[in-house]
Amino acid sequence: MNKPIDFQTIVGADGLPAFVVLPYDEFVRHFEAVGDLIPDAVAQLVFNEQMTGAKAWRTHLGLTQQAVADRLGITQGAYAQLEASPRPRRSSRERIAKALGIRPGQLNF
Structure with missing residues (x-):
């Protein structure tokens, strides 16, 4: 009820x-x-600038690749490869989302 x-x-x-x-x-x-809401600014970066969800969120949050890589405990180059992937593995999405302070579902669209 x-x-x-x-x-x-x-x-x-x-x-x-x-x-x-x-x-x-x-x-x-x-x-x-x-559920997993996505700000219009992030959606605009994905659709208008052809960014991946991870890159759009990172840009929206004002973070550098190095800053996110540091949160993940990996190199900037390794993070750049993850961020460029149009369909990262589930475990990668979960780790990236945690580093960005968002839910994993917010990377999927």
Whole structure:
């Protein structure tokens, strides 16, 4: 059974709902249920600049290949090869995602 959400509706000058305010815990719970969201900026880098998901996320986060390689405990050259792969292995995706602070599913699109 679904538990009702405790929220408050803020009405605009036109009398129509303009905003909804809800407790932060509720927001987090519902946001996590949405799944692996991808910011528009990352999607734009993938589709417009033909970047891999890993490169787009790294660029979006303002990280260098060396910084990510350091987090992974590998060389920059080794990371460059991982990042260039259009379909990295599952274990590689999981390691890259952890180094970038995202979920593995956010690298897949």
